Amino acid sequence: MNESTRKPRVAVVFGGKSNEHAISCVTAGSVLAAIDRTAYDVVPIGIATDGRWVLESGDPERLRIEGPDRLPHVDGERATIALAPETASTGLVVTEPAQPPRTLGEVDVVFPLLHGAWGEDGTIQGLLEMAGVRYVGAGVLASAVSMDKAYMKVVLAAAGLPVLPSATVTAREWARDPARCRARADELGYPLFAKPARGGSSLGISKVHDASELADALAEAFQHDPKVLLEAAAVDAREVECGVLEALDGTPETSVPAEIRITGDHEFYDFAAKYLPEEHTELDVPADLPDDVTRQIQELSVRAFEAVGCEGLARVDFFVLPGGRLVVNEINTMPGFTPTSMYPQMWAASGLDYPALVDRLIQLALRRDTGLR
Template sequence: MQHKVAVLMGGRSGEHEVSLQSARYIMDSLKEVGHSVLAIGITNDGQWLYHPDIWQMLVDGADLSEAQPVSLDLNYQGLGLLVDGEPLDLDIVFPVLHGPFGEDGTVQGALELSGVPYVGSGVLGSAVGMDKVQMKIAFRARNLPMGSYIAFNAWEWDDGRRELVARIEERLGTPLFVKPANLGSSVGISKVTTIRELLPAVEEALKYDSKIIVEAGITGREIECSVLGNEHARASVPGEIVPANDFYDYSAKYLDEKSRLIIPAQLPDDVTQRVRDLAVEAFHAVDAAGLARVDMFVKSDGSVYLNEINTMPGFTAISMYPKLWEASGLGGPELVNRLVELGLARHWRRGRLQHKRQEDNND
């Protein structure tokens, strides 16, 4: 069945440009299977805008004065998305937004209030999947294997960085990975090989978030697995990343072609199955829905450790999420069509829930 799909792109996060690349691939795939696509751009300063050429306008940094402002009618089962006060004719929203103010539950919450169906995880799954600290707490609650880490806020760093550095050195050693807690696409991440490098790495991460996570480095192969579904999620074949640099950073993901992707990953059958099982377990641990990519490490002894989950993974032509499903027999157009179906199904099920106490009619 063909649907009218509004694709949200851009956003206020440091992953604005990545979102535009993902949106291009998704819009082309949606059109290929017959869906009508309406592009809604979100600028770096948070303006929601509609224009037939909004994608190109945002990519080019063009004048946006001719674009029409978009707003949300927050009355549940109301009008949904409005352009100059007039409702848009749409069936579902596909929020192709990476990072804060898009992948973190904020936009999902607004769409829930408006009663608009949307693709992907809900408020809780998006929020937990965005915050690497809460994510690891959720993993730990399910006894899922992961590496050691220490998390802290900006004020804790300001008040006691010397003590924090000492604790990190004692508990985690080196190498380390220093990350903003609420950002993806490897933005703001540094690899630290000596403790002297820790201070500038933390300062770099603090440019992007006030909560920081420092993870102990794990020596192993970088393995990724895509997940698709709602309650009955399934995992793709795993893939391996062989980065050209020390780790798979922003440039390696989106700008250069030197890093190698091995699909499917050459792993023993039992390890492959463990990776796929663990991906689905991580998916349910954070209450994800629709789609996610789960990143892991596989050590030389075959043990598997979770790194993180991305509830709105990169979706460009070279991104692992669609490439892994393609290798599993599900091409890009069929994949995005399935995601639309999953979003509509989730909305239908949630709409059947009762939100008010039923009066007892018994005497």
């Protein structure tokens, strides 16, 4: 096959060093199953928890969650793979013990399905920019700002978007002056939430009902991030999300909003409610909202997308407070693509099914140059 007729080569990168390694694997399984192999040459690349890049099997069935103690992971013993910049392109080189290096050819686009630190936070985006490789999703700055919930709030508030009151506490500050940290929490009032500032998938999040629970909540969050966001609770609020996706001309479009309703013993949308199949989370797609509230959510979603400089896709999460007032909770530049994820469900309800959604993201990346834009 000559260069003019070969299929674009898509490297699907997943796993990673963060505590969201398993969720990244699950997301990758869904995407690998959906990519049109008649249109694209797909190379599955796993990043093991120790940081090794390997040529993975790409079997979607191996990347499923089978229970709380049976989470998928990248097999770090597989053949090592690396991006190798050449004169006019970047290729993939595979290295195996006792074998000469072999090349898989040029990479046209990377689909980075990494969640959390060292992936969703601008780090891999910077690596790909330096290598001159096109990739799906937000760039370095938008990824970094959106990953850090404290800075995200600063940017959104500066753009005139409504956010909840919050304060940050670092592990160093807590060790040095716990009284001052407690004072910040008291100013916010209880109940509040303690969240790893740069985490996701609801890992390490605790609802703090009163001051007596603050120390334990911080200890839990510090296991995931030395920087923690304390955030006032949105009491009696509804949790609503909206998808943003660029059209092929770069115009941001919005999906129908969807609502998450937690059942059973969960006080909030925690890890178990999100990902474990035996848990019960009810999703209303689309959300049952007045038309004017739906329009406002969609408008604020585009404003949030543009405020942080997103590209490709994002999911914007809201609280609908009693009385209908909206607050932006956060923006996620690489929302999950698991079978239970809201982002693809919202787009399916908006007329764009899962394979078409994946194809749109790849096409957007292929049309975009790296570097300043």
